[in-house]
Amino acid sequence: MTKKRVLSCIQPTGEIHIGNYFGAIKNWVNIQDRYDCVYGVVDLHAMTMPYDPHMLRENTIQMAVDLLACGIDPEKSILFIQSLVPQHTELTWIFNCVASYGELSRMTQFKDKSEQIEDGSKNKFISAGLFTYPVLQAADILIYRANFVPVGKDQEQHLELSRNIAVRFNNQFGEYFPEPKPLLTETSKVMSLADPTKKMSKSLGEKHYIGLFEEENSIRKKVKSAVTDTGESQGNSMSPGVENLFNLIKACEKQEPYEQLLKDFNQGQLRYKDLKEVTADALVEITQPLKEKKNELLKDKAGIEKLLDDLSGKAREIAKETLFEVKKLTGLPVRNL
Numbered sequence: 326m327t328k329k330r331v332l333s334c335i336q337p338t339g340e341i342h343i344g345n346y347f348g349a350i351k352n353w354v355n356i357q358d359r360y361d362c363v364y365g366v367v368d369l370h371a372m373t374m375p376y377d378p379h380m381l382r383e384n385t386i387q388m389a390v391d392l393l394a395c396g397i398d399p400e401k402s403i404l405f406i407q408s409l410v411p412q413h414t415e416l417t418w419i420f421n422c423v424a425s426y427g428e429l430s431r432m433t434q435f436k437d438k439s440e441q442i443e444d445g446s447k448n449k450f451i452s453a454g455l456f457t458y459p460v461l462q463a464a465d466i467l468i469y470r471a472n473f474v475p476v477g478k479d480q481e482q483h484l485e486l487s488r489n490i491a492v493r494f495n496n497q498f499g500e501y502f503p504e505p506k507p508l509l510t511e512t513s514k515v516m517s518l519a520d521p522t523k524k525m526s527k528s529l530g531e532k533h534y535i536g537l538f539e540e541e542n543s544i545r546k547k548v549k550s551a552v553t554d555t556g557e558s559q560g561n562s563m564s565p566g567v568e569n570l571f572n573l574i575k576a577c578e579k580q581e582p583y584e585q586l587l588k589d590f591n592q593g594q595l596r597y598k599d600l601k602e603v604t605a606d607a608l609v610e611i612t613q614p615l616k617e618k619k620n621e622l623l624k625d626k627a628g629i630e631k632l633l634d635d636l637s638g639k640a641r642e643i644a645k646e647t648l649f650e651v652k653k654l655t656g657l658p659v660r661n662l
């Protein structure tokens with residue numbers, strides 16, 4: 326039986342943090358045997374917000390290296406760089422004519438990000454690219470005729486748009502695209518260490534997140550100063566900070582110490598010092614081999630670039646087939662493809 330295809334992409338935003346790892350990437354690694362996985366570093370998406378061209382190129386390679394270090398296996402999965410597969414942008418234009426202005430206007434992420442630009446940057450420029458971003462995302466998914474997309478809550482609306490585009494396309498031009506469905510898997514939501522009521526994110530600032538490849542000392546220091554609450558814990562109501570540390574231990578699959586600490590908590594005997602020590606040990610243990618793998622990979626930069634070119638070439642082959650069929654269906658010439 327042929328495996329169902331999964332598609333997932335990540336923007337090259339620089340250093341990844343443990344929230345990205347436990348919330349997304351670890352799952353990407355785990356599902357590689359079960360599905361035909363296609364993963365992408367989407368540099369074209371990163372152009373929709375103000376950016377530095379030099380950093381974009383650096384971050385794109387960096388993200389690909391990080392994913393490989395985390396365990397994305399080029400023998401099992403495709404890992405492509407979006408701009409190296411130009412068919413994404415060609416399909417985007419065709420989909421721009423299938424998506425409606427109204428449905429794009431209702432995308433909450435456009436509203437959020439354009440407000441971010443209005444509030445934050447000196448240059449208040451909001452690009453049309455930011456508006457049509459979900460159409461490029463639909464092309465990312467549908468160009469590979471993906472069956473599943475692992476989604477977080479914040480991406481559900483975009484997947485729905487991709488599904489609408491697939492259905493509308495099929496109705497208008499003939500049945501071709503499978504309807505991409507959300508792949509619901511167990512992932513952890515990691516909260517900020519300094520403000521555990523907010524999701525861990527780099528934009529909150531240095532003390533809020535732990536980089537996946539951060540030095541051991543720095544990891545320990547950040548966990549030590551994580552916000553719990555004042556005094557010893559009371560009864561069975563867990564503060565967001567304490568819950569976050571428990572969740573991290575669980576995400577590191579440290580079942581035994583997790584249960585012991587939970588028992589202590591339930592008996593009102595938990596010492597935050599112990600909780601933090603176990604959390605820091607677990608994080609160091611998980612991240613150490615990833616750091617080693619990354620350092621190993623970075624020794625051969627030319628080799629990495631060649632690997633990414635080859636893998637993007639594999640992605641291009643699938644994308645070309647799709648575009649050929651799409652052009653046939655939509656009345657465009659299919660010569661010279």
Ligand code: AMP
Pocket residue numbers: 335336338344345346347348349350477513514515516524525526
């Ligand atoms: P972003 O760069 O914020 O789009 O994140 C890339 C991936 O990591 C997405 O799948 C997010 O859902 C996931 N992610 C980001 N931050 C967290 C977090 N604090 N906890 C869990 N998952 C996260």
